[in-house]
Amino acid sequence: MFSQRVKFVRNFWEAHQMTTRRPVESFSFPVEKIKEGYYTDAYFMRSEEILNGDNYHPRVLMQVFARDHVVVCGTDEVIALIRQCAFHPETIEIHSLRDGEEVDEWETVMTIEGDYADFAHLETIYLGILARQSRIATNVRRVVKAANGKPVLFFPARYDIYQTQESDGYAALVGGIHGFSTDANALAAGGKGLGTIPHALIASYKGDTVAATEAFDKYVDPSIARIALVDFDNDCVNTSLAVARKLGKKLAGVRLDTSGSMVDKSLWTQIGTFKPTGVCKELVCNVRRALDAEGFNHVKIIVSGGFDAERVAAFEEMGVPVDTYAVGSSFFDGNINYTADIVKVDGKDCAKAGRKYNPNPKMELVK
Structure with missing residues (x-):
């Protein structure tokens, strides 16, 4: 969809x-x-x-x-x-x-x-x-080119005053983006805002990502992709697997949004030869391997948190198995x-x- x-x-x-x-x-x-x-x-x-x-x-x-x-x-x-x-x-x-x-x-x-x-x-x-x-159009085009044809989502609305959202979304459309986080951003494209689960919903379910995702699946229009945010417990691999086991084929993707000051649990024994903080190559690879090992090859990986054109280009050059980039504040840089x-x-x-x-x-x- x-x-x-x-x-x-x-x-x-x-x-x-x-x-x-x-x-x-x-x-x-x-x-x-x-x-x-x-x-x-x-x-x-x-x-x-x-x-x-x-x-x-x-x-x-x-x-x-x-x-x-x-x-x-x-x-x-x-x-x-x-x-x-x-x-x-x-x-x-x-x-x-x-x-x-x-x-x-x-x-x-x-x-x-x-x-x-x-x-x-x-x-x-x-x-x-x-x-x-x-x-905005220039920054967007740089990221879109760096992403090598992979979808890029326009998620910077929270970083500026709301009155600019309609024109900002138009500029992003001109730059080459086709997915937006708010209806106002999506106006020029004739679309609706995308996005699924914030950390706040998971917190509302007492930190239970699976419960929050199940609730989303139960109450939200089936045409909306089921994408789980999986870094709440700083354990992206195990959280991704838990949600995938519960939703099965209905799970379209998982989003990794680990803070740049955190090291995900799956990397604690790998630290030494790379910068382990945030959404790094090794974390994405760990999640991809874990999902594939249990037959969840259909689950896409979306990454967010501090991405700009240079970081996207670096991920693409390294062949990081990312399917979609969600980019925010750097579009206003x-x-x-x-x-x-x-x-x-x-x-x-x-x-x-x-x-x-x-x-x-x-x-x-x-x-």
Whole structure:
């Protein structure tokens, strides 16, 4: 069922990518607050005040670029922002790349051409949209590439404020992820949040992982994969076997989430030649061998806890028998900065020192 869901979402995104941008009306902005400058750096509002006061309305070409190699994301939302929140948006011409395209540093992502007084108040907001969404899309794509085709789950919702979940999930979809932990994250994919048993449920059943998993199996929709969280007792091998023996073929997988400060019981006699803490190669191999030895070859292994692109790549290089990676906070790591510069005024080159008009033939006119 999980693999079928992933396939559906992937097909949805590929079809969406090839045919259309997200419509302007699919976005909702606090238009009046934005036009009043509530979310805008004050000096941009001063610029509008001066230009309008002086009745000076040159037509400018604003050029937007990233300072790093990134996966571009947020262009559809920026276009909608301009269409809904600029003054006289019908006079503004936009050229843009599409979400999901990769660019090198300094490569132009978008140009906005019009009366600067009509859209100066939007610069803070559209640069922020592009920065956040591109950061997530870029981090996601790095992990997805490192995973060599194995499913990657987007589980960082708890690491940031809830209002960002819908746009974060869209950025993750652009980056290549098709499984999400919350309904809000999954909105753009037309899906629902995935996930089964937290440590809190096991604790509620007095630390009995088997009892918690049985309760899940009894009360949760059968279409939801039965995946047991097996590190509660710091004994992933024996807990995995206990759950597998109880659920049999109904158990789809086990999730290993051992703390980075802990050493699982199955490794206590193996310590010496490797770093034994957390979800390490040796722990995953121990669980895989134990499950296979008792005929539970169908049970998949999901790993979580501190994974990023480098760690996923290392696991893949070592051939660790992981089936799915659940990744969280690392999707928010780092900073991606976008810059906007006026590079033409009334059709003539005019840019600050160190900047110049940098046309990008990959951009398309937004109609």
